[in-house]
Amino acid sequence: MSSTGRLQGKVAIVTGGAMGQGAGIVRAYVAEGAKVVVADVAKDEGTDLATELGDSAHFAHHDVSDQASWTALVADTDERFGPVSILANNAGILRFGSIQDMPIDEVELLFRVNQLGCWLGMQSVVPTMRAHGGGAIINSSSTEGLAGMANTAAYGATKFAIRGMTKAAAHELGKYNIRTNSVHPGMIDTPMTRVHGGDLAMEYGASKVPLRRVGTPDDIAPLYVFLGSDEATYINGAEIAIDGGVTATHGFGG
Template sequence: MSRLKDKHAIITGGAQGQGAAIARAFVAEGARVVIADVADDAGSALADELGDVASFSHHDVSDPASWDRLVTEAEERLGAPVNVLVNNAGVLRFGEVDTMPLDDFDLLINVNLRGCFLGMRAVAPSMKQNRQGSIINCSSVEGLAGMASLTAYTGTKFAIRGMSKAAAVELGAHGVRVNSVHPGMIDTPMTQAHGGDAAMQWGATRVPLERVGTPEDIAPLYVYLAGDESGYTTGSEFVVDGGVTATHAFYPGNSGRGAAR
């Protein structure tokens, strides 16, 4: 397959979960990738699995100097300018607005929001110079609506949605596209850390398709947005959520089937 032939991508948070599935899908479609993450062992193992078209770089998305090093290293390893950036790295913390520790709030801001902004800033000059590029920012369904105990997380994901639109307007004249992806509940190590399989089973009862998503459900959308097929698409939101945002708070889940209407 060659939908991503001549695409040279950085994928943050690429060592596991959604990032790893995106990396595998990109390579399967002909891209060369740099997997960027703080999880050294998992990232190195994935790069080894994918072969010569992939490499791993230790990377802290909240650190501007780390971004400078990453882009320089990526272009050396790829042998070409980076023309796809997947800002996938993120963290999840629950906490109510009046009790959440400020340290948790700052972590969410630094990784989810600052990391996304720094990534766009790091690749934009080269993409503008070469008049091509696709930046794909991972938001969430919490970037479209709020959820209790996720005020801070929701704030970062709404901000990513807005930054993506503004950056799309700034960069469009230079041939650079920016879009946001809004996954629903996806079974990944990050979400498993907050409730495990029991949380996944509960989540499935709240989804019209009656299951939580997998990283492999998400990856094909990133392939589309990274490639030339989406060449007239920028500043847009793409939702992959099993139908969650198609309904509203009155949706009863499986427990309400057969209720009076």
């Protein structure tokens, strides 16, 4: 991966960074000159990725739903690499279930990982970003945070919440030069999505996309680079769909 140094001097935390979309973001950040902490519960995969990328990356075992884990993560990052300037709130889980039948423990798990995890991430980096002149927070929502789809009410609720929290944070934190934006991927070929149907799910998903393919982590990472870079210094409170045109299609979410 070629580098133009667009993130030179930046320090980033990428949650859910060990695999899939997160790993793509981590690789792109390192290639563009950032120091990156790979924060994830997947210890083996995260350690392997950090080892592969050398001194510019470090793995930290991290539970996004735990406030103490966030406090330790941000403090360690500040000490290891310097003040956090980019937070990619990428960690998330996907569960399908009807409103009638979905177990409450699944609903609560979605809330804790997707919504609370995002909230705690923002809350935890604000002090260090304020103290050092600002930063960029990039929250991973979904196309299900833009429109509804059957059997994703609980998942979609967390992604709509991330969208709303992002806009509120943009107003609240902008005066500190902290920019907060949300990214809304469509169907991306990752371990998280493949577990729900494998190749057949990918083929079906591709049939619904105007570009006639599902996305890859390499399609998503450049947007995270841009939003974390100084090229995006006047972009705040935006919601950006990156979905091959799905949300431009009549009847999306039906």
